[in-house]
Amino acid sequence: MDEVLVALLRTAIVFFMILTFFRLTGKKDIGEISVLDIVITLLIVDIAVIMIEDTDISFMKGIAPILLLFAIQYTFSRISLKNQKFRDIVDGRPVLIIREGKLQQENMKKQSYNLDDVLLQLRTKDVFDICDVDYALLETSGALSVYKKGDQSPFTLPFILDGMVQEEHLGIFGKDSSWLRNELKEKGYENFDDVFYCGFTKQNKLYIEKRIKEDGKSKV
Incomplete structure (x- = not known):
């Protein structure tokens, strides 16, 4: 009976931990979950099953790997938020x-x-x-x-994401970074790093959003 109660208690704790994990990953549809999230989720599930089934394993020994995976996911998500190159490596x-x-x-x-x-x-x-x-x-x-073909809304792709120029996207539209730099200068932006997002609007005009500093002010 004691083993059953321990298993039930561990199951409840692991459930809330996994629920917390998905809350930390942000509000995403199932189809938008990244490869990193899937890998970590599978590892957590495997470890959780072992910990629940084998009550001889101490609770702390079983929970430690799960907490480590939480820390990895949180660290990677914070880095991805600020670094597109890292985001490209992890998510593609x-x-x-x-x-x-x-x-x-x-x-x-x-x-x-x-x-x-x-x-x-x-x-x-x-x-x-x-x-x-x-x-x-x-x-x-x-x-x-x-x-x-024939869709009313024009096809468009971002030219700048978080200060990073998307050379491939520019090439699709027959543009290059020199063209983009000149366009930005005309609108008062000296550096690509000053731009959080840039792309065409429905009227084929550039939409530009300033990058926000850590202190919450627009970067100018």
Whole structure:
């Protein structure tokens, strides 16, 4: 009976710990959970099962690895929030799969993404002909974002994210960093680092949002 009570108590504690973990990762849809979150979650679940089933393992010995994984996830998430390069390494980046109705085969190979994968995701969006697609991006979550030809809203991608220039996105629109620098200077921005977000609006004009300093003031 004592073993049953211990197992129940451990189960309750682990449940609230895992619930807390998901709260710390932020409000995300299941499809938006990062690879890091999935890996850590699986490890926590495995450790939790062992700790609950084997009551001979001391509570602190069982809980210590879970707390370590919590600390790793929290540290990585804080670094990712402030460092795009680190975020790209951990979470990856969106990849262009279709451009102006043509499959980007090299990008597909790099992502181990085959034709069946493309066609399946297109069908889920009621698209049955690749030629009807203007652009399609494979998101870091594995979902395919599709922009069809004839859509009313213009296709756009960010040119600057958290002070980092997105050279690949500029290239898709036939632009480069020199063009972007001149455009920003005309609007009073001397450095890319001053910009938190920059991209085209529906009117094909640049939308720019200033980067906020740690003290909460706009960086100018």
